[in-house]
Amino acid sequence: MSKKSTNRIDPVSVPLPPEGVDSHAHLDGEEFDLDREAVLERAAACGVSHVGNVFLNPGHLAARRHYFADHPQVFFLLGVHPCHGRDCTPQVIEAMRQAFAEEPRLKAVGEIGLDFYWDDCPREVQYEVFTAQLRLARELERPVVIHCREAEKETLMVLESQGFAGYPLLWHCFGKGPDLARRIVRNGWHVSVPGPVTYKANEELRETVACIPSDRLMLETDAPYLAPVPWRGKRNEPAFTVFTARAVAEARGQDAEELWRQCGANARRFFGL
Numbered sequence: 691m692s693k694k695s696t697n698r699i700d701p702v703s704v705p706l707p708p709e710g711v712d713s714h715a716h717l718d719g720e721e722f723d724l725d726r727e728a729v730l731e732r733a734a735a736c737g738v739s740h741v742g743n744v745f746l747n748p749g750h751l752a753a754r755r756h757y758f759a760d761h762p763q764v765f766f767l768l769g770v771h772p773c774h775g776r777d778c779t780p781q782v783i784e785a786m787r788q789a790f791a792e793e794p795r796l797k798a799v800g801e802i803g804l805d806f807y808w809d810d811c812p813r814e815v816q817y818e819v820f821t822a823q824l825r826l827a828r829e830l831e832r833p834v835v836i837h838c839r840e841a842e843k844e845t846l847m848v849l850e851s852q853g854f855a856g857y858p859l860l861w862h863c864f865g866k867g868p869d870l871a872r873r874i875v876r877n878g879w880h881v882s883v884p885g886p887v888t889y890k891a892n893e894e895l896r897e898t899v900a901c902i903p904s905d906r907l908m909l910e911t912d913a914p915y916l917a918p919v920p921w922r923g924k925r926n927e928p929a930f931t932v933f934t935a936r937a938v939a940e941a942r943g944q945d946a947e948e949l950w951r952q953c954g955a956n957a958r959r960f961f962g963l
């Protein structure tokens with residue numbers, strides 16, 4: 691056993707008040723098939739009162755929403771990820787429209803956007819699918835949650851040119867510097883901060899997050915990915931949001947409980963919980 695594993699802290703031993711929100715997690719994935727109930731119990735025990743589960747297509751929503759039948763604290767997001775853009779046929783858009791009409795737990799369209807890092811879907815398809823889902827969100831009057839990787843300039847161009855400045859929009863998994871943060875804030879949007887803000891090397895990210903107005907901030911895990919320190923490298927889960935919150939609060943020179951409540955309130959307002 692490595693020495694590092696002895697430093698893992700049980701999140702349940704460092705809970706925060708029961709008002710926190712993990713704005714973005716993928717708990718319907720098979721990574722949680724063996725212990726989903728325990729994961730949700732731990733989240734509640736740590737003060738995470740709501741979790742946003744992101745379904746990547748309407749088929750996943752239909753097949754897996756029953757996982758959360760007994761957990762009303764889990765709300766839903768639905769959107770075709772840019773890496774899966776080729777799956778986003780007109781039939782899928784229609785199925786999304788239906789899903790939003792029928793499922794009251796669906797609160798936002800996302801994660802949608804552009805991803806030029808993996809680049810496993812042609813860029814012209816990504817643009818098309820992104821734009822089609824933005825149109826759907828506007829039609830349904832739902833907030834939008836953005837996924838953007840190595841495509842910041844292009845994503846901003848799409849959003850600003852299509853009149854989404856001032857629209858309820860959350861930039862998920864924020865990991866960039868002050869220029870992008872300023873632009874997001876100027877457009878009236880929100881920022882969701884993930885676990886990597888706890889990584890030693892990410893000093894610029896901590897400085898950037900410290901400057902974001904407190905009414906625009908949220909917290910997320912993106913579970914099962916991107917676990918914060920002291921669980922870096924392991925499967926992430928909503929309970930670990932408490933570690934991210936403490937790192938963000940420290941960077942901002944703010945009390946962790948205060949930041950936790952503020953981010954939770956922002957999420958409840960944004961998603962209409």
Ligand SMILES: [Zn+2]
Nearest residue numbers: 714744801912
């Ligand atoms: Zn995600």
